[in-house]
Amino acid sequence: MLVLEDASLGYQSKKNKKIVIHNLTLQIEDGECLAILGPSGCGKSTLVNALAGMLPFDSGGAFYEKDGLKEVLSPKLHRIGVIPQGSGLLPWKTVRENCLLPLKIRKEDRDREGIKELEEISKALHIEELLDRYPGSLSGGQAQRAAIARAFLRKPDLLLMDEPFSSLDAITAEEAKKLYLSLWEKYRVTVLLVTHNIEEALYLGNRIGVMSRERGSIQYLESNPYFGSVVKSNDEYDKTKDILMKHLL
Numbered sequence: 001m002l003v004l005e006d007a008s009l010g011y012q013s014k015k016n017k018k019i020v021i022h023n024l025t026l027q028i029e030d031g032e033c034l035a036i037l038g039p040s041g042c043g044k045s046t047l048v049n050a051l052a053g054m055l056p057f058d059s060g061g062a063f064y065e066k067d068g069l070k071e072v073l074s075p076k077l078h079r080i081g082v083i084p085q086g087s088g089l090l091p092w093k094t095v096r097e098n099c100l101l102p103l104k105i106r107k108e109d110r111d112r113e114g115i116k117e118l119e120e121i122s123k124a125l126h127i128e129e130l131l132d133r134y135p136g137s138l139s140g141g142q143a144q145r146a147a148i149a150r151a152f153l154r155k156p157d158l159l160l161m162d163e164p165f166s167s168l169d170a171i172t173a174e175e176a177k178k179l180y181l182s183l184w185e186k187y188r189v190t191v192l193l194v195t196h197n198i199e200e201a202l203y204l205g206n207r208i209g210v211m212s213r214e215r216g217s218i219q220y221l222e223s224n225p226y227f228g229s230v231v232k233s234n235d236e237y238d239k240t241k242d243i244l245m246k247h248l249l
């Protein structure tokens with residue numbers, strides 16, 4: 001379980017410190033996807049970067065609890081996967097090398113096992129023909145699916161997704177989300193998804209939180225009956241979207 005306790009952080013300029021996340025507390029259960037919606041500039045990427053270990057918390061912090069043991073969340077101790085808005089693939093490495101790199105870096109080069117799993121995951125994401133290609137020769141949707149493969153191959157303790165489908169056109173994004181979800185259902189990874197897309201949050205989040213711009217606080221839609229369902233439109237669904245939209249404004 002991921003636990004964020006009274007976490008605050010911000011950016012220091014020459015003149016002052018701008019606090020972006022104020023005393024934020026949240027939990028994500030093992031195998032749960034918490035989708036956080038928030039208006040532009042409310043601090044979604046800042047939160048993701050802090051959880052990925054790229055920005056330090058000023059106070060409070062993030063912890064990973066397993067089997068009664070609570071440790072400070074850290075990329076040194078935990079496998080933290082990130083799927084950013086752009087794929088984040090290294091352009092000078094093939095898709096296969098990109099996918100296996102995180103295992104190599106952490107000396108988790110599970111050789112045959114890793115290679116076999118990569119084959120399975122890339123088949124599930126329909127990218128098995130692309131493994132020896134370089135990212136520059138892929139379409140946006142293909143590159144994003146490669147980034148999903150790379151993240152799942154690590155079997156992350158925590159997967160962070162920052163607007164992972166927002167650079168794709170609607171049809172490509174829908175396909176990539178469907179493939180991601182089928183993989184998530186198989187691996188049951190603990191996920192924090194940040195997005196400004198209400199329908200995406202309703203489709204991919206077991207639970208939805210809305211982050212406000214002013215206080216950095218989060219209001220929750222505790223249960224999400226639309227998780228995993230492609231809903232075109234109906235009164236209840238539209239009402240739920242309206243409620244979320246009101247929190248966002």
Ligand SMILES: Nc1ncnc2c1ncn2[C@@H]1O[C@H](COP(=O)(O)OP(=O)(O)OP(=O)(O)O)[C@@H](O)[C@H]1O
Nearest residue numbers: 011012020038039040041042043044045046047196
């Ligand atoms: N490196 C930085 N230095 C100073 N301020 C920053 C830096 N990065 C982000 N900010 C500021 O922190 C606030 C939160 O930014 P952040 O990128 O986390 O928001 P966001 O919710 O992800 O926005 P968006 O949805 O537009 O990507 C914004 O006001 C932004 O200008």
